[in-house]
Amino acid sequence: MRLRLRRLDGSTIELGVADGQFVKPEPGTGDVLDLTASYALPGLVDAHAHLQADGVAEMVAAGDPDLDEMARNAAAQLAAGVLTIADKGSKSDTTLQMLEFDPSRRPKLEMAGQIIVTPDGYYPGFGKVVAQGAAASAAASAASTPATWVKFIGDWPRRGIGPQSNFDRQQLTAAVEVAHRAGRRVAVHTMAPGTATDAVAAGVDSIEHGLFLTSDDIEVLGDRHGAWVPTIAAMEAAAESLRPGSSGQRLILEGLDNVRDLLPRAVRCGVQVMAGTDLALRHGAVATELLRLADYGLTPNEILESAILGAHDYLGFGGGLEIGAPADVVCVPGDPREDVTVLGAPSVVMRMGRIVHSA
Numbered sequence: 001m002r003l004r005l006r007r008l009d010g011s012t013i014e015l016g017v018a019d020g021q022f023v024k025p026e027p028g029t030g031d032v033l034d035l036t037a038s039y040a041l042p043g044l045v046d047a048h049a050h051l052q053a054d055g056v057a058e059m060v061a062a063g064d065p066d067l068d069e070m071a072r073n074a075a076a077q078l079a080a081g082v083l084t085i086a087d088k089g090s091k092s093d094t095t096l097q098m099l100e101f102d103p104s105r106r107p108k109l110e111m112a113g114q115i116i117v118t119p120d121g122y123y124p125g126f127g128k129v130v131a132q133g134a135a136a137s138a139a140a141s142a143a144s145t146p147a148t149w150v151k152f153i154g155d156w157p158r159r160g161i162g163p164q165s166n167f168d169r170q171q172l173t174a175a176v177e178v179a180h181r182a183g184r185r186v187a188v189h190t191m192a193p194g195t196a197t198d199a200v201a202a203g204v205d206s207i208e209h210g211l212f213l214t215s216d217d218i219e220v221l222g223d224r225h226g227a228w229v230p231t232i233a234a235m236e237a238a239a240e241s242l243r244p245g246s247s248g249q250r251l252i253l254e255g256l257d258n259v260r261d262l263l264p265r266a267v268r269c270g271v272q273v274m275a276g277t278d279l280a281l282r283h284g285a286v287a288t289e290l291l292r293l294a295d296y297g298l299t300p301n302e303i304l305e306s307a308i309l310g311a312h313d314y315l316g317f318g319g320g321l322e323i324g325a326p327a328d329v330v331c332v333p334g335d336p337r338e339d340v341t342v343l344g345a346p347s348v349v350m351r352m353g354r355i356v357h358s359a
């Protein structure tokens, strides 16, 4: 098969497709699929997903991860044009078996395995519970699995006293060193004041939620091209789930105001800002979070450059619309630099040469 595509700069390109890859187009061979009425992208990116479940309550209540359900969730992501996912952890390492699942039936995957928590530091019974001083040894054991990321819950509210850090800066620093030495990246969930600053100072790769990052943190994170996945839709949903006017709700809303302040600056400082659904949005609905990034001050061009093209590169897969790359393409019905909403309505999605969606 041959594809004719329109790139974002308006130029057209013809690529052959064979064995799941883009190859040199051989004139006169096979059908030509002309997709130049739309714009071609290397795929959307969901940088904070949990393939294990399709809602927070379901994930917390679930038993051991069900690989059939994960496959269904992965297929839903693919059909929506999400060709790259960072799964930010789960209840157990069973989910890591998805890494061996037929890659043409799932997005490109980076994954954390079992989430690392402290006693009372997350949903009861969820993740690997370690003592507060044991972050580095927990990172070492996570790095002995096929997981490419190590995920820590950095803070969590305690009844009557509000959010507390689970690990101090020294602990996180030691854990990051161990993970990096093993070639793994580290993500830290943080929604409370203080923890984000510790996590950035400790050298973590990605801040998840990060409601209380500071402008100094943004500079430090940007200098090392660190990542921030604010999961705005998920944070708004968390605020809505709390009693109106409660201290918990007020804290999240205060944090969201801070995100609104910092987000445009973060992109300009070199922070790798990415979009994540985090179970608040259904699998495949990352375009909804891309619109939240727009509402919080990113321009369509910044969204494209950071949360799509930049995210695609950051998550380690590279490649693109070129010979030798996996035959992955998402065609959208307009220029996303003019209208972000086109990202939610792809006309054609191809993964490794297989058309998985066509409008």
Ligand SMILES: [Zn+2]
Pocket: 048, 050, 088, 278
């Ligand atoms: Zn999450």
